[in-house]
Structures are given as structure tokens and as C-alpha cells.
Amino acid sequence: MTQAIVTDTPRKKILLSGVFGPFGVDDQWGRKENIMELFHNQVTKAQGAASFRFHHRSFGLYFMAANMKTDVNVLDFPSRERFIEEIKKGYDAVGISFITPNFVKAREMASLVREHCPSAEIILGGHGAAIEGVEEIIECDHVVKGEGIYWMRKYIGQSLLDPIVHPALPSTEMQRIFGVPVPGPTASLLVPGVGCVNACSFCSTSHFFGKKYTSYLGSGKEIFNTCRQIADARGTDAFFVMDENFLKDRERAMELIDEMEKHSRFFNFHVFSSCEAITAFGIENMVRMGITFAWIGFESKTDQGAFEKNNGIKPKELVRQLRDVGISVLGSGILCMEHHTPENIQEDIDFMIDIEADTVQFMLFTPLPVTGLYSRLKKKGLLREDLPFEEWHGQKMLNWDHHAFPGDLAEHTLKGAFKKEFEVNSSTIYRIVETSVRGYETIRRRASDSENYKVRARQLRARMLEYATMLPVIKANAVNDLEYQRASDLDERITALIGKPDVKGRLLRAGAMALSAYWNLRLKYKGDVIQPKTIFTEFKVADREAGKTPLKIFEVSEITPLSQDLNKAAFVAAD
Ligand code: B12
Ligand code: SF4
Structure with missing residues (x-):
């Protein structure tokens, strides 16, 4: 059944908010390791002044707001006081987006809503919504475990068949290396879809979105048209593609290349993709597509056969080939896995160093709610349910009992890995310059x-x-x-x-x-703590009808068979 849902529900006034700061400090709500930065948090953190310092908005909030026909305000990176000030203005519903380590902040925000805006319904969303029994431990009226745009449309009585719109958003707010701002407008954000079908057992995003891919931009043509409009609006042809495994849909990616060549408009893309999808797509095609950066999960030495996506891949060779054509590689590795011991873990650390990527992410093996790994370790009684969620971020402690890594051994191992990688391979900025030359x-x-x-x-x-x-x-x-x-x-x-x-x-x-x-x-x-600035954005129906929007937005999807399927899925998810 895929018919439209249209009701006469009066318009609701909605606030969508991210959790409050400050971030990356030790206080009653959070931890200093939980920084609101991608690179400085988990990639270039040991590189001192050379560390990349980038801030990213909470993209999901803007996507939902832009796709809802009701008045929605988005509050990103508020302080606790700013959040209180906002909810006191009165809302019909307050949506709180949070991830597992920000559980305590979300719980505090929900109780603040009950206190200062008692008539508002509380909607919990984002990866934190996957926490088992979250509805019992945080005051709320709805919990959205999965995709949000379609849930919100149903909630406000909007047709699920309305076209998806894509806002023109910068992928980063602040972008500095050695304190030097990266010149020109930052790359624009592109969200072709959410989720990944590969379902690696530890992977939050794949499991959260039901181990399937939900596409917002179903064809290469839709992606091209979206890119063209956003690029013209923002004055840059570079895109940061927020899609867990962008090259997995080979047909769509090939069509995008065809469109670029047909229209002589050659965009650049930063992508996340798995080895097997990259190999199937081919490096030649990556060059034609204009990929300049690829985030690849190597995870562990592939000859241990731990990850199907890496079967038969020669990581070092793949990285060399990519860098030789100007594609920078972020290689991701997981430490303190079940097979690791203090004796054998160095082999995996050295493996990640030896691939000579432009940069490396090391993450502790962290079972997060809803993943296969979480259920398995829970069943074995190994999950550290006593450990506060603030510590479940993978950059300090293990949230499960790994007998080979007691005390702070995991933290020391992680620190040592980042340090050695930096000393052996030099700074990431050096390597990125080298890749561009090659x-x-x-x-x-x-x-x-x-x-x-x-x-x-x-x-x-x-x-x-x-x-x-x-x-x-x-x-x-x-x-x-x-x-x-x-x-x-x-x-x-x-x-x-x-x-x-x-x-x-x-x-x-x-x-x-x-x-x-x-x-x-x-x-x-x-010191090195930088806080993101609070961003408040009003999406008003009246403004949209008058052709004025806070961010430029573009209708991008046609009703394709894919979006029909998505609507079916959304009906199920929302019921
Ligand atoms: C961008 C990003 C960041 C940015 C954060 C930007 C920000 N302002 O919050 C940066 C780089 C700073 C960051 C940092 C961290 N992140 Co992060 N991050 C991501 C990433 C790559 C993309 C998120 C995104 O924008 N997706 C695209 C949008 C469209 O999807 P979405 O956000 O999921 O939103 C959809 C739904 O979830 C839902 N939804 C979301 N919010 C809400 C709210 C409501 C009310 C409703 C109804 C629905 C809803 O609807 C949206 C549309 O479908 C994800 C991985 C991924 N690919 O999703 C990890 C991810 C969210 N991060 C994660 C983690 C753990 C972290 C860190 C702890 C670092 C780390 N150790 O990995 C830190 C914590 C920072 C902090 N102090 O909070 C985990 C969360 C795991 C979990 N189960 O909680 C993820 C899933 C990655 C992973 N490890 O698997 N991150
Ligand atoms: S390939 Fe990457 S995105 Fe897909 S399930 Fe595995 S880890 Fe997650």
C-alpha cells in the first residue's frame, strides 16, 4: 500500500535540537574525549598543531526540517541555557537528536522540556534512540528508531509521497589546519541515502537503518541535478557525500559519471566506501567521478577473514593505487577486538601503519545498541552495563569485558597506535599534499x-x-x-x-x-578545546511559500520505484 497520507491535522510548531554543549570537556554530562570534531576526535588527534580541526553540523536535523511542511526550528550546538530559553517560547513538539554517548544530555533535555514546555510532545531520534528500553529511562512520547524524514512527515500528517528536498549546506563550519583556514567555500553536503546492506556485526549505522539502504536520491541523474543546483548556490563544485557506502550502488554511480560527462560539469566528491565496492567500481571510474577522498574500513588484517567486505583485497596495494591517482585515503582500523591480546595487537597496528594511507582512524571495538556484536556480547554476559553511556565513544575505555585488556591498557594501546602512526608516516597534511602531487x-x-x-x-x-x-x-x-x-x-x-x-x-x-x-x-x-558555535535556523511554511528559505532547498527526487519502496518501508517503520 503506497497511497499518500494527507490529513487535516493543524500545523504543528516543532523544535529539532541537537544535544547541548560544551563538548569535549569532563563535566557531569560528558567526557573530554567526546569531542564534537571528526578528525581531532578519532583520526589526527595525536598530531598536535597539525591536527585537522573541522566542525560539522547535525545534518539529519536540517534534512528533516527541510522536508517537513510545518514550522520547524533547528537548534544546533546550543548551551543548556540556550535550549531552556528556546523551549520556553512554546512548541507542540520537541525532537531531540542524540547518539549513545550523549544519553545523559538527552535525558536532561527531555526533563527540561517537561518542566519548561509541558504541553510539548517529546520525540527521541538519532542513534541514541536504539538504546534498549530508552522509552523507560528518558521522559518521552515517541522514540524513532531509524529513518526520520518519513516518520516526521507521517507525524505531522504530510503526504509521504511529497518529493524529497535537499538543502544546500556546508559540510563543515570551521576548517583549519595549523590554525590556517582552508581557503574558499567548504565542500557542500550531499546525502544520497542512509544505511548499508553489508551489516558488518559492529556497525551501528547499518543495523540502525535495518541493514538496508534507504535511498533519497535514487538515480545518478537525481544526484547530478542535485549537485548542480547546490554547487551553483554555494559556489563550489566539491561535495562531502554522507552515505555509508556510496559506491555500493554501481549503476547509480556510473550514471552520475555519464551525466557529468554529458553536461561537461565535473564535480569532486569525498566518499565513504568499502573495499569490495571500490574494487567492483574500479579506480579508473573513481578518477572519472572526481573522487578526491575515500574513507575505507580496513578494520583488521584481512587475511584473518574477519570481514567479508575485505576478502581477497590487498590493502596496501589498493591504497597505493588510489594515492597515485590523487585520491586521499582515510583507513579505519579497530583495536581490542576479541582475538587481540597485548602480544598480537601490535601486528594489527603495524598493518594499519604499513598501508600508508593519508590518515588512519583507530577505534576501540565497541558494541553499540542494536548491532549484532552488541547482542552477541550481551548474551555472553560480557557487556559492561555498569559503565555510564558517556564512556561509550570508543576513544578511551572498552564497554565490554576483554580479559586481555584490563584497566587502562586499551587506552594506552590506542594512544600508542596514534602516536606511532604519526611518527612513522608524518602528519596527515603532509601526506595529503603528497597525494595531490602523485x-x-x-x-x-x-x-x-x-x-x-x-x-x-x-x-x-x-x-x-x-x-x-x-x-x-x-x-x-x-x-x-x-x-x-x-x-x-x-x-x-x-x-x-x-x-x-x-x-x-x-x-x-x-x-x-x-x-x-x-x-x-x-x-x-x-589549550586545544574549540566549541562549535550555536546555530539557530527557522524553517517557516510562510517563508517557503513566499520563496524565501533560510537555506536554499531543491526538490530532487522523482517518485521512482525506489521511493515507492521507501514509502512502504516508512509505513511499516512508523506504525
Ligand atoms: C557527522 C557525524 C559526526 C559529527 C557530528 C556532527 C553533529 N553535529 O552531531 C562528528 C564528526 C562531530 C561526530 C562525532 C562523533 N560521533 Co558521529 N557520526 C557522524 C556520521 C558520520 C554521520 C551522521 C549524519 O549526519 N548522517 C546523515 C543523517 C541524514 O543521518 P542521521 O544523523 O542518522 O539522521 C537520520 C536518522 O538517524 C533520524 N534522526 C536523527 N536525529 C533525529 C531526531 C529526531 C527527533 C527524529 C525523529 C529522527 C532523527 O533521521 C535522520 C534522517 O533519516 C555518523 C555515521 C553515519 N554515517 O551516519 C556518525 C555516528 C553518528 N557518530 C557516532 C559516534 C560514536 C561519534 C563520536 C562519539 C565519535 C566516535 N567515537 O565515533 C563523536 C561524538 C561527538 C559528540 N560529542 O557528540 C556513532 C553513533 C553510534 C551510536 N550508536 O550512538 C555513528 C553512528 C558512527 C558509528 N560509530 O557508527 N559524528
Ligand atoms: S561496509 Fe561499512 S557501512 Fe557497511 S556495514 Fe560494514 S562497516 Fe558498516
């Missing part, structure tokens, strides 16, 4: 192959020039002699390719040096 060297030789390759060579040259500005800063802050030497050699290699920096290039380098000196002082005297 890519330019390869692709420029193929520039005459097609218009696509010609554009890709030009893009790589521009990227190389932009990143090369950082080389003096990298040298001045090198972690060891090896990094200093590597950065000096790379600078010479760039000079040999395109000559010495011109006046503008020299000025940019001097500017970067000054900013990095300031950043080092800031770190020394004020």
Missing part, C-alpha cells in the same frame, strides 16, 4: 584522453598548489627529521613540476607561517 603527476599524462581527464588534471594541479602553501609550516612543525626531510623533498618535487612559487604563492606561504605561529601560542596558553 595524482597530478599521473593524471596530467592522461589529460589528452578525454575532456574529463583534462579537467581532473587541472583540478589536481590547483589542489596541489593550494596545499603546497602548507609545506613551510609542515617543515617548521615537523614531528621528526624524517617529516622535515620528506616535506623538503616534496617541495623540490613540486618546483621541478611547475617552478618556484610566484609572488602570490610566497605571500600565502608567509601568511600560513604567521597564522600557524599564532595557533601554536593559542594551543600553549589556552
Whole structure:
């Protein structure tokens, strides 16, 4: 049954909020390890001043708001006081989006709603909603375990068959390396869909979305049209693709390439994808698609056969091939898995270092609610249910009893892994400059192959020039002699390719040096915590009808068989 649902329900006024800050500090609500930053939290955290400092909005909130025909306000990164001030204005419903480690914050917010806005219904959503029995331990009226747009549409009485709209959003708010802002508008966000069918046992996102993929943009054509509109609105052709396994749908990805080539519009994409999907899609196609960054879960030495997605893959070779064509790789590894002991874990750490990715994420093996791993360890009685949820973030403690890693051994092992990876492979920014040089060297030789390759060579040259500005800063802050030497050699290699920096290039380098000196002082005297700014966005129906929206939004989906299926799924999920 896929007919539209339209009711005469009066419009509701809704607040959608993320949890309150401050973030990344030890207080009654959170922990210092739980930083609201991707790289500094779990990737480049040991790299000192060279760590990437990026803030990302709570994207799901804007997606839901943009797709609802009712007045919705989005409150992102509020303080507790700002949240109270907002709910005192009065709402029919307050949606709280949270993840497991932010459980206590969500519980506090729900009780604040009951106190200051008692007439509002409380809706819990996001990955924290998967916590077993959450409805009993947090005051609430609804818990949404899974996809949110369709649930919200049903809640407000909106037709589920309305086209999906995609807001034009920056993928990052703040983007600095060594205190130097990355120039130009940040890449735009693109959300083609949520979930992944691979269902790796530890994976929260796959399990949360029912081990299936729910597509918002069902075809390559829809993706292309969305990209074109967003790129024109935001003035950048680069996209950060928030999709767990973007290349898995090969047909859709190939159609996107065709569209780009047909219209001579060549976007760049940062993607998440698994080894098996990358191999099936092919590196040549990744170049044609304009992929500049790939996040790949290698997890553990593949010859242990722990993950089907990595069967038969040679990780080191794959990474080398990708970097040789200018695609930076973030390799992800899991530490303190069941087979790990203090004696054998170094082998897996060294494996992740040896693949020579641009950067590495190390995460502790963390069973999170709703995953297969969680059920299995719970059944075995190994889950540490006494450990407060604030600690369930995978960057300090294990939330299960691993007899080989008692006390703080897991934390030490994790710290040691990040430190060694940095010292052996140098800073991530150095490696990213190197990848752009390697890519330019390869692709420029193929520039005459097609218009696509010609554009890709030009893009790589521009990227190389932009990143090369950082080389003096990298040298001045090198972690060891090896990094200093590597950065000096790379600078010479760039000079040999395109000559010495011109006046503008020299000025940019001097500017970067000054900013990095300031950043080092800031770190020394004020510490490294940076809080994201509060963002309040009003999505009003009247504004939308008058053609005014706080963010540009685009109707992107046609009613395809895929979205029909999705509607069926949404009926089931919402009932
Ligand atoms: C972007 C991101 C971040 C950003 C956070 C941005 C922000 N402002 O919150 C950064 C990089 C800072 C970050 C940090 C962390 N993250 Co994070 N992050 C993600 C990521 C990659 C994408 C989330 C996203 O935008 N998805 C796209 C949108 C459209 O989907 P969505 O958010 O899930 O929203 C949909 C539904 O969930 C639902 N929904 C969401 N909220 C609500 C609210 C209501 C009311 C309703 C009805 C529905 C609803 O509807 C939406 C549309 O369908 C996910 C993985 C993933 N691919 O989803 C991990 C993920 C959410 N992060 C996770 C974790 C654990 C963390 C960290 C602890 C770091 C870490 N150790 O991994 C820190 C914690 C930071 C903090 N202090 O809170 C886990 C959560 C696990 C869990 N079960 O709770 C995830 C799932 C990754 C994983 N490990 O599997 N993260
Ligand atoms: S391939 Fe990646 S996104 Fe998909 S289930 Fe496995 S870990 Fe999750």
C-alpha cells in the first residue's frame, strides 16, 4: 500500500535540537574525549598543531526540517541555557537528536522540556534512540528508531509521497589546519541515502537503518541535478557525500559519471566506501567521478577473514593505487577486538601503519545498541552495563569485558597506535599534499584522453598548489627529521613540476607561517578545546511559500520505484 497520507491535522510548531554543549570537556554530562570534531576526535588527534580541526553540523536535523511542511526550528550546538530559553517560547513538539554517548544530555533535555514546555510532545531520534528500553529511562512520547524524514512527515500528517528536498549546506563550519583556514567555500553536503546492506556485526549505522539502504536520491541523474543546483548556490563544485557506502550502488554511480560527462560539469566528491565496492567500481571510474577522498574500513588484517567486505583485497596495494591517482585515503582500523591480546595487537597496528594511507582512524571495538556484536556480547554476559553511556565513544575505555585488556591498557594501546602512526608516516597534511602531487603527476599524462581527464588534471594541479602553501609550516612543525626531510623533498618535487612559487604563492606561504605561529601560542596558553558555535535556523511554511528559505532547498527526487519502496518501508517503520 503506497497511497499518500494527507490529513487535516493543524500545523504543528516543532523544535529539532541537537544535544547541548560544551563538548569535549569532563563535566557531569560528558567526557573530554567526546569531542564534537571528526578528525581531532578519532583520526589526527595525536598530531598536535597539525591536527585537522573541522566542525560539522547535525545534518539529519536540517534534512528533516527541510522536508517537513510545518514550522520547524533547528537548534544546533546550543548551551543548556540556550535550549531552556528556546523551549520556553512554546512548541507542540520537541525532537531531540542524540547518539549513545550523549544519553545523559538527552535525558536532561527531555526533563527540561517537561518542566519548561509541558504541553510539548517529546520525540527521541538519532542513534541514541536504539538504546534498549530508552522509552523507560528518558521522559518521552515517541522514540524513532531509524529513518526520520518519513516518520516526521507521517507525524505531522504530510503526504509521504511529497518529493524529497535537499538543502544546500556546508559540510563543515570551521576548517583549519595549523590554525590556517582552508581557503574558499567548504565542500557542500550531499546525502544520497542512509544505511548499508553489508551489516558488518559492529556497525551501528547499518543495523540502525535495518541493514538496508534507504535511498533519497535514487538515480545518478537525481544526484547530478542535485549537485548542480547546490554547487551553483554555494559556489563550489566539491561535495562531502554522507552515505555509508556510496559506491555500493554501481549503476547509480556510473550514471552520475555519464551525466557529468554529458553536461561537461565535473564535480569532486569525498566518499565513504568499502573495499569490495571500490574494487567492483574500479579506480579508473573513481578518477572519472572526481573522487578526491575515500574513507575505507580496513578494520583488521584481512587475511584473518574477519570481514567479508575485505576478502581477497590487498590493502596496501589498493591504497597505493588510489594515492597515485590523487585520491586521499582515510583507513579505519579497530583495536581490542576479541582475538587481540597485548602480544598480537601490535601486528594489527603495524598493518594499519604499513598501508600508508593519508590518515588512519583507530577505534576501540565497541558494541553499540542494536548491532549484532552488541547482542552477541550481551548474551555472553560480557557487556559492561555498569559503565555510564558517556564512556561509550570508543576513544578511551572498552564497554565490554576483554580479559586481555584490563584497566587502562586499551587506552594506552590506542594512544600508542596514534602516536606511532604519526611518527612513522608524518602528519596527515603532509601526506595529503603528497597525494595531490602523485595524482597530478599521473593524471596530467592522461589529460589528452578525454575532456574529463583534462579537467581532473587541472583540478589536481590547483589542489596541489593550494596545499603546497602548507609545506613551510609542515617543515617548521615537523614531528621528526624524517617529516622535515620528506616535506623538503616534496617541495623540490613540486618546483621541478611547475617552478618556484610566484609572488602570490610566497605571500600565502608567509601568511600560513604567521597564522600557524599564532595557533601554536593559542594551543600553549589556552589549550586545544574549540566549541562549535550555536546555530539557530527557522524553517517557516510562510517563508517557503513566499520563496524565501533560510537555506536554499531543491526538490530532487522523482517518485521512482525506489521511493515507492521507501514509502512502504516508512509505513511499516512508523506504525
Ligand atoms: C557527522 C557525524 C559526526 C559529527 C557530528 C556532527 C553533529 N553535529 O552531531 C562528528 C564528526 C562531530 C561526530 C562525532 C562523533 N560521533 Co558521529 N557520526 C557522524 C556520521 C558520520 C554521520 C551522521 C549524519 O549526519 N548522517 C546523515 C543523517 C541524514 O543521518 P542521521 O544523523 O542518522 O539522521 C537520520 C536518522 O538517524 C533520524 N534522526 C536523527 N536525529 C533525529 C531526531 C529526531 C527527533 C527524529 C525523529 C529522527 C532523527 O533521521 C535522520 C534522517 O533519516 C555518523 C555515521 C553515519 N554515517 O551516519 C556518525 C555516528 C553518528 N557518530 C557516532 C559516534 C560514536 C561519534 C563520536 C562519539 C565519535 C566516535 N567515537 O565515533 C563523536 C561524538 C561527538 C559528540 N560529542 O557528540 C556513532 C553513533 C553510534 C551510536 N550508536 O550512538 C555513528 C553512528 C558512527 C558509528 N560509530 O557508527 N559524528
Ligand atoms: S561496509 Fe561499512 S557501512 Fe557497511 S556495514 Fe560494514 S562497516 Fe558498516
